[in-house]
Amino acid sequence: MKTIPSRRRQGGIALLEAMVAIVILGIGLLGTVGLQARAYSALSDAGARAEATLAAEKLIGIINADVPNIAQYNLAETGTPNTNLAAWALETRQNIPGAILFVQVQDQAAQNRYMVDISIRWQRKAKSETNRHRVISYIAR
Secondary structure, three states, X not given: OOOOOHHHHOOOHHHXXXXXXXXXXXXXXXXXXXXXXXXXXXXXXXXXXXXXXXXXXXXXXXXXXXXXXXXHHXXXXXXXXXXXXXXXXXXXXHHOXXXXXXXXXEEEHHXXXXXXXXXXXXEOOOOOOEEEEEEXXXXXX
16 A cells, blocks of 8 residues: 655645635625625614704704794695795705605693694615604693
């Protein structure tokens, strides 16, 4: 029986180790790219939620400063904003593309206050879930 020198048996092992290391590195890089894409998506959603919060708080401030005309701040989801809401609606739709706005003011005479319900809906991508931000605030008479 003929013995093969140990050096010849080991030939190509370094190449095989390098190929395995490259495959493992490739899988790790693909995972990192996937996480980066998900992080970008989450950041985009968070930005839109922040804009919706700012828009709702701004409208509450506007309504609070104009309590005598509070009944004029109602807006149906499919409605056209009146002159009191037009500037706010335009700015909100510029900051949140495709935003669907809803504002409802209810007189709660027994509690001596008004309830303001503001809802802002938007869809980031065509086939994604609809996001909704809702703020309910109470304004004293």
